[in-house]
Amino acid sequence: MTLVPVEEVRAFVLAACRPGPAVEVPLGEALGAVAAGEVRAGEPVPGFDNSAMDGFAVRAADVTAAPTTLRVVGTQLAGPVVPLSVGEGEAVRIMTGAAVPPGADAIVMVERTTPADDGSSVVVEVPVSPGTSVRRAGEDLRAGDVVVTPGTVLTPGRLGVLANVGATSVVVHRRPRVGVLSTGDELVSGGAPLAPGQVRDSNRPTLLALVASSGFVPVDLGRVGDDEAAITADLHAAVERCDAVLTSGGVSMGDVDLVKVVLDRIGDMRWFQVAVKPAKPFAFGLVDGVPVFGLPGNPVSSMVSFELFARPGLRRLAGFGDGALDRPRVRAVAGEDLRRGADGKVHLVRVVTTWGDDGRCRVRSAGGQGSHQLSAMAAADGLAVLPDGRGVAAGAEVDVLLLA
Numbered sequence: 554m555t556l557v558p559v560e561e562v563r564a565f566v567l568a569a570c571r572p573g574p575a576v577e578v579p580l581g582e583a584l585g586a587v588a589a590g591e592v593r594a595g596e597p598v599p600g601f602d603n604s605a606m607d608g609f610a611v612r613a614a615d616v617t618a619a620p621t622t623l624r625v626v627g628t629q630l631a632g633p634v635v636p637l638s639v640g641e642g643e644a645v646r647i648m649t650g651a652a653v654p655p656g657a658d659a660i661v662m663v664e665r666t667t668p669a670d671d672g673s674s675v676v677v678e679v680p681v682s683p684g685t686s687v688r689r690a691g692e693d694l695r696a697g698d699v700v701v702t703p704g705t706v707l708t709p710g711r712l713g714v715l716a717n718v719g720a721t722s723v724v725v726h727r728r729p730r731v732g733v734l735s736t737g738d739e740l741v742s743g744g745a746p747l748a749p750g751q752v753r754d755s756n757r758p759t760l761l762a763l764v765a766s767s768g769f770v771p772v773d774l775g776r777v778g779d780d781e782a783a784i785t786a787d788l789h790a791a792v793e794r795c796d797a798v799l800t801s802g803g804v805s806m807g808d809v810d811l812v813k814v815v816l817d818r819i820g821d822m823r824w825f826q827v828a829v830k831p832a833k834p835f836a837f838g839l840v841d842g843v844p845v846f847g848l849p850g851n852p853v854s855s856m857v858s859f860e861l862f863a864r865p866g867l868r869r870l871a872g873f874g875d876g877a878l879d880r881p882r883v884r885a886v887a888g889e890d891l892r893r894g895a896d897g898k899v900h901l902v903r904v905v906t907t908w909g910d911d912g913r914c915r916v917r918s919a920g921g922q923g924s925h926q927l928s929a930m931a932a933a934d935g936l937a938v939l940p941d942g943r944g945v946a947a948g949a950e951v952d953v954l955l956l957a
């Protein structure tokens with residue numbers, strides 16, 4: 554089987570993943586979701602001219618020279634508007650966020666004033682010009698401004714903007730419900746002593762956590778043995794209740810790689826030997842229209858395969874645009890030799906990143922690089938991308954995918 558470049562496999566996956574249906578959710582459930590519609594401001598923000606400072610609302614024309622004494626005719630706090638106006642020679646005590654009273658066109662900050670002890674007057678110590686420290690209505694948003702376009706990721710700030718225009722809900726692409734199924738007769742869960750040949754199922758908690766931490770809804774589909782009928786039944790049930798399914802194990806060249814057999818029978822699948830290490834075996838296709846990602850069984854491979862292929866595909870289902878599908882990639886400096894042999898594959902080395910005072914990212918190996926050595930993957934926060942060849946020497950530049 555010929556090795557297929559990572560890019561080609563990724564493109565194949567993305568071509569089959571479509572953004573999920575639009576649903577309306579409360580703002581409190583929208584963090585990290587992708588807007589499916591446009592939202593406009595129905596009102597200006599701020600809604601009225603207000604003070605940017607604690608101080609005094611004045612007529613700038615009265616304070617062209619300083620010091621100037623003004624008569625204080627009342628106080629306007631943030632909140633209900635009191636019936637006050639500022640006439641010639643007058644001032645109103647005002648707090649940050651309070652409505653600027655009619656007649657006033659500038660605010661003098663309290664630090665530039667000396668109020669009389671009885672509060673009846675104030676000496677303004679600096680001249681002010683019209684508009685000083687006044688926050689104008691509509692200065693942030695005008696009525697009709699677009700605040701969210703389809704494809705906008707709802708970050709904390711965006712949710713604040715939506716709240717600012719009075720929205721209590723927002724239409725987003727439904728978060729994909731992503732099923733995770735482990736396969737293999739050797740697998741067990743829990744802490745009981747292992748019988749000879751048994752292996753603990755580490756992929757399922759890892760993949761469920763990757764799904765959750767990527768902002769999708771994890772669905773634990775449990776473990777299924779190397780049994781064709783059981784795998785068939787579990788996969789049929791999985792695509793009924795999930796928007797996408799991740800399996801791990803059973804997709805390589807072994808004798809009981811039955812996931813492969815079943816998926817070929819019930820789905821429209823394609824099998825890859827990807828030109829990458831780890832994560833060479835990978836399967837992808839649709840079962841009853843639902844994307845199924847056949848991830849490799851080796852723990853590091855399943856995580857790397859998730860990063861390279863599943864996460865971008867799932868983000869596409871969640872509505873993310875082309876530029877927002879992948880982890881960020883930086884140009885880093887190898888903090889030590891990162892050696893490899895030529896084999897026609899890209900090697901992804903588990904690395905720990907540090908950011909130097911020079912603003913540059915440096916990477917060092919996170920430990921054992923075997924595809925079964927989950928500890929180094931767990932310690933890593935990046936994957937150094939070593940193109941086919943001999944690797945890079947300490948001090949040379951290397952591309953790094955940032956995982957954290």
Ligand code: AMP
Nearest residue numbers: 735752753754755756802803804850851
């Ligand atoms: P397979 O692709 O099914 O041949 O599995 C490849 C390797 O990954 C074998 O050593 C399996 O025991 C191991 N493996 C498969 N699934 C899991 C899992 N869920 N957790 C930990 N190791 C696994």
Ligand code: MG
Nearest residue numbers: 736737802803
């Ligand atoms: Mg297996």
